[in-house]
Amino acid sequence: MSTMSIDVGALLLETVPFAQTLGIVFDSVEDGRAVCRVPDRAELHNHVAGPHAGVLFTLAESASGAAVLSSLGDQLSRAVPLPTTATISYRKVAKGEVRAEARLLADRAEVLAELDAGKRPVFDVEVEITNADGVVVSELTVTWTLRPNS
Template sequence: MSLDVGALLLQTVPFARGLGITYDFAAEGRAVCRLPDREDLHNHVGGPHAGALFTLAESASGAAMLSALGDQLTRAVPLATTANVEYRKLAMGEVRAEARLLVSREEVVAALDAGERPVFDAVVDVTNGDGVVVAAMTVTWTLRPNRT
């Protein structure tokens, strides 16, 4: 698939662009993104605000989803339906989110082909510069078939 997932998301999601999220990798249902260490993104204890961490993780999950299913955008709209986040440790400095789908591309495409609305999860680990997991998230996605 020739879709530049990072460029697409930065173009269509201005909030991610405003936070300075960078997309390092997106392919085959996996993605890696980074959030810079900026003072304007800090919370009251000097680390990235929980909302910024949430957006980073959700953005990584979307990139993972699009890396596997971006060619389905002509027939379905991707929508995040739920997210569960666990903030485990104080994050300091630049943070990195690594996401992966818990479903195969073939399963999702088969559901679309059968006229169903697929629902599937992506899991994300957010790590600090030392590789310690500071937050974990599960995002549930659906592909809503376009109305004809």
């Protein structure tokens, strides 16, 4: 468990202006999990009147970053978290507000042990995006690393 005492959602919105542009709202961030959402706005729609694929991806990637920071953010003085790859599956056409729920799959102690050993830890975060009815519309796996500060 992290000893971080900052508001991770606020930090992400401050440091990632594009998340602000989309209007991402962080509902909860704690212990390797994060939930955020994007309200339904016509200017974010695609050709089928739902959130654009880029909106869904950015929402999910933002949730994954918040999950990482909630668990490992107290390590920022020695390493920077960076996404290395992401795979998204679009399952159904999304309509209305969408919600992303991210879950860190790595064990904090194992990640820190790798970092302590001078390695660059690599780990995954899974994200489900649901519509207002709770139906899964997309799934994303983001692979992250902690790059030691020089």
